[in-house]
Amino acid sequence: MTVPIRLDAxxxxxxxTRVLEPLDLDITAGETVVLLGPSGCGKTTTLRxxxxxxxxxxxxxxxxxxxxxxxxxxxxxxxxxxFQSYALFPNMSxxxxxxxxxxxxxxxxxxxxxxxxDMLDMMRIAELxxxxxxxxxxxxxxxxxxxxxxxxxxxxxxxxxxxxxxxxKLRESLRVEIDSLLRGLGITTVYVTHDQAEAMALGDxxxxxxxxxxxxxxxxxxxxxxxxxxxVAEFIGTTSPLPxxxxxxILTVAGATLPWAAGDGPVDVVVRPDAxxxxxxxxxxxxxxxxxxxxxxxxxxxRLAVTVAGDHLLTIDIGARETPAPGTTVTLALHPAALxxxxxx
Amino acid sequence: xRNRTLGFWLQLALxxxxxxxxxxxxxxxxxxxxxxNIFTGVWKSGLTLDWVGQVLTLYWPAxxxxxxxxxxxxxxxxxxxxxAAYGLARAPGRLxxxxxxxxxxxxxxxxxxxxxxxxxxxxxxxxxxxxxxxILAGHVLFTLPFMVRAVLAVMASSDLATLEEGAASLGAxxxxxxFDVVLPNCRSGILAGALTVVTLSIGEFxxxxxxxxxxxxxxxxxxxxxxxxxxxxxxxxxxLVFFVLIVPLLxxxxxxxxxxxxKPLSQDPS
Numbered sequence: 001m002t003v004p005i006r007l008d009a010x011x012x013x014x015x016x017t018r019v020l021e022p023l024d025l026d027i028t029a030g031e032t033v034v035l036l037g038p039s040g041c042g043k044t045t046t047l048r049x050x051x052x053x054x055x056x057x058x059x060x061x062x063x064x065x066x067x068x069x070x071x072x073x074x075x076x077x078x079x080x081x082x083f084q085s086y087a088l089f090p091n092m093s094x095x096x097x098x099x100x101x102x103x104x105x106x107x108x109x110x111x112x113x114x115x116x117x118d119m120l121d122m123m124r125i126a127e128l129x130x131x132x133x134x135x136x137x138x139x140x141x142x143x144x145x146x147x148x149x150x151x152x153x154x155x156x157x158x159x160x161x162x163x164x165x166x167x168x169k170l171r172e173s174l175r176v177e178i179d180s181l182l183r184g185l186g187i188t189t190v191y192v193t194h195d196q197a198e199a200m201a202l203g204d205x206x207x208x209x210x211x212x213x214x215x216x217x218x219x220x221x222x223x224x225x226x227x228x229x230x231x232v233a234e235f236i237g238t239t240s241p242l243p244x245x246x247x248x249x250i251l252t253v254a255g256a257t258l259p260w261a262a263g264d265g266p267v268d269v270v271v272r273p274d275a276x277x278x279x280x281x282x283x284x285x286x287x288x289x290x291x292x293x294x295x296x297x298x299x300x301x302x303r304l305a306v307t308v309a310g311d312h313l314l315t316i317d318i319g320a321r322e323t324p325a326p327g328t329t330v331t332l333a334l335h336p337a338a339l340x341x342x343x344x345x
Numbered sequence: 346x347r348n349r350t351l352g353f354w355l356q357l358a359l360x361x362x363x364x365x366x367x368x369x370x371x372x373x374x375x376x377x378x379x380x381x382n383i384f385t386g387v388w389k390s391g392l393t394l395d396w397v398g399q400v401l402t403l404y405w406p407a408x409x410x411x412x413x414x415x416x417x418x419x420x421x422x423x424x425x426x427x428x429a430a431y432g433l434a435r436a437p438g439r440l441x442x443x444x445x446x447x448x449x450x451x452x453x454x455x456x457x458x459x460x461x462x463x464x465x466x467x468x469x470x471x472x473x474x475x476x477x478x479x480i481l482a483g484h485v486l487f488t489l490p491f492m493v494r495a496v497l498a499v500m501a502s503s504d505l506a507t508l509e510e511g512a513a514s515l516g517a518x519x520x521x522x523x524f525d526v527v528l529p530n531c532r533s534g535i536l537a538g539a540l541t542v543v544t545l546s547i548g549e550f551x552x553x554x555x556x557x558x559x560x561x562x563x564x565x566x567x568x569x570x571x572x573x574x575x576x577x578x579x580x581x582x583x584x585l586v587f588f589v590l591i592v593p594l595l596x597x598x599x600x601x602x603x604x605x606x607x608k609p610l611s612q613d614p615s
Contacts, residue, residue: 051514053510053513073513074510074513074514075513075514075515075516075517075518076516078516079514080514081510081511081514083507083510083511085504085507086511087504087507087508087510087511088511089508089511089512089525089526089529089530090503090530091526091529091530091532100512100515100517100525101515101516104515104516104517104521105516148515149514152515152516158514
C-alpha cells in the first residue's frame with residue numbers, strides 16, 4: 001500500500017551545527033519527489049529523517065499517511081531503501097540478499113522463492129541469483145539493491161544518490177530503467193541526487209535545497225523555466241545571471257535593451273544557452289556585442305563561452321557549422337521569451 | 346626449467362639456512378624424546394616410546410588442563426571480545442579510542458607482573474586462588490586484547506554501519522542484524538582471533554608459572570618441570586607430545602580461517 005508522506009517542522013542539529021532548518025514537506029501518495037542540491041544542503045538528512053535513520057529535533061513530526069512514524073525506528077516503518085554504497089550483504093548470495101526482507105517478515109519459503117524469482121526477472125538478473133556480491137559489477141549491484149528494496153512491497157521507496165557510484169553511460173541507461181520502474185510500481189518515492197539532469201528525468205516534482213532549507217518546490221519545468229531565485233537559477237542552469245535594470249518598461253542588460261512589462265528596479269537576468277543567437281547586424285531590440293573566449297564543437301552544436309559588458313561570462317549554444325574564432329567580437333540577439341528575469345532583493 | 350638468477354639461489358640459500366636454524370633444534374629435541382639414551386646417541390642406544398609413555402602417565406592431567414583452559418579461554422574471549430569489539434567499532438568519540446588503547450595494556454605489561462598483581466589481589470578469595478579458574482582468568486586477561494583487536498580490525502575495514510542500516514531498512518531488529526549481518530561479515534577476524542587465543546593460551550608460560558599450584562599445572566609448566574627435574578629424554582618426549590597436540594589443532598584452525606574459494610567471475614558485466 002502506498003502512502004503520502006508529510007514532514008512537519010522537521011529540523012536537525014548535530015551538536016551546535018544546524019544542518020536542517022525547520023522544514024515542511026508534503027509528498028502525495030505514488031509521487032516521485034527528487035531532493036536536489038549541492039553537498040551539505042540537507043537533502044540526505046531529510047531522506048534519513050523520512051527513513052527513520054535520524055530523529056528530527058523535538059517538535060518535528062514525520063507522518064506516513066495517518067500514521068505518525070516519528071518515534072519508530074527504520075525497521076518498523078516498512079520502507080525500501082537503496083543506499084549510495086548499495087549496502088548489499090557480502091555474506092549472502094544475490095537471491096538471499098533480495099529475499100532477506102521477506103525472510104525477516106516470516107514469508108513462507110515457497111512464496112519467498114516465487115517473489116525473489118519475480119524480482120530477479122523484473123530486474124533482468126535471473127542468471128546472477130547464485131552469485132556472491134563480490135562478483136558483481138557496479139550496475140549489477142545497483143539492480144540487486146533495487147530488487148531487494150522493492151521485494152518487501154514497501155509503503156515508501158527511498159533512494160540515496162543511487163547512481164553516483166556508476167560511470168556516465170551506465171548512469172544514463174539505469175536512469176531510464178529506474179524511471180520506467182518507478183512509474184510501473186506507483187510507490188511513493190523520495191530520490192536524493194546532486195545531479196540536475198537525473199532530477200529532471202525522474203522527478204514528478206523537484207525540491208531544490210540550499211543550506212538546510214528548501215529553495216524551491218516545483219515540477220522540472222517550473223524549476224527550469226521559472227526558478228524562484230538566483231541560487232536555483234544558477235544551480236539548475238549553466239551560467240551566472242547578469243545584472244540588469246528595468247526602467248519605464250524597458251529592460252537593459254549588458255548593453256541590450258528590450259521592452260519588458262514589469263515594475264522598475266534592479267534585476268538578475270538568467271540567459272540559458274538557448275536564449276541567444278548569433279546575428280549579423282547590430283541594430284534591433286535585444287542586440288548586444290560579445291567577445292568570444294572559447295568555442296567547443298560538440299557535434300550537434302557549438303558551445304560558445306563569451307564575455308559581455310566587461311567580464312560577465314555567458315554560455316551560448318550556436319549551430320554546429322558556425323565557428324567564430326576566439327578573440328573576435330560577435331553580435332548576439334536575446335530572445336525575450338527564453339530570458340528569466342528575477343527581481344533583485 | 347627456467348634459468349634462475351644468482352639472486353634467486355642466494356635467497357633460497359638464506360631461506361633454507363634460516364629454516365634450518367629454527368627447525369633443526371626442534372627436530373633434535375623431538376628425536377631425543379624417542380631415543381633410549383641421549384648420552385650414548387640414537388644410533389647406539391636405539392629408539393623407544395617409553396619416555397612418551399612416561400610423560401603421558403606423569404603429565405596427562407596437565408596436558409588435559411591446558412586443552413580445557415585453552416578452550417575455556419576461547420569461549421570467554423568470544424563471548425566478551427566480539428561484543429566488545431562491536432561496541433568499540435560502533436562507538437564514536439575519544440572515550441572509545443581510549444578504551445581501545447587500554448585494552449592492549451595487559452599485553453604490554455610483563456606477564457610476571459600481571460600474574461603477581463593477580464596473586465596479590467585474589468589471594469584472599471579462598472578457592473578461586475587454588476582453582477584452575479584462576480589460571481583461566483589470567484589467560485583471558487592476557488588473550489582478550491588479541492581477540493578484540495583482530496575482530497575490530499575487520500569491523501573497521503567493512504562498512505558495518507551502512508550494512509546494518511541496510512538490514513534495518515529491510516525490517517531487521519538489533520539481534521537479527523547482529524547475527525545475520527554483523528557476525529558473518531566479521532568471520533575472518535573472529536577466526537583469526539580464535540587462532541591467536543588458542544595458540545597463546547596453550548603455550549602460555551610466563552603468567553601461568555606464577556598462577557599455578559601443584560594441582561593446576563598446565564602443559565608448558567609441566568614441560569619446564571620435566572626439563573628441570575627429570576631426564577632430558579622425558580623433557581624432549583614432552584616437546585614431542587606438545588607438537589603432536591598443537592600442530593593438528595593449528596592446521597585445523599588455519600583451514601577454517603582460509604576464505605571460501607570464489608566462484609568464477611562473471612563475463613558479462615551489464
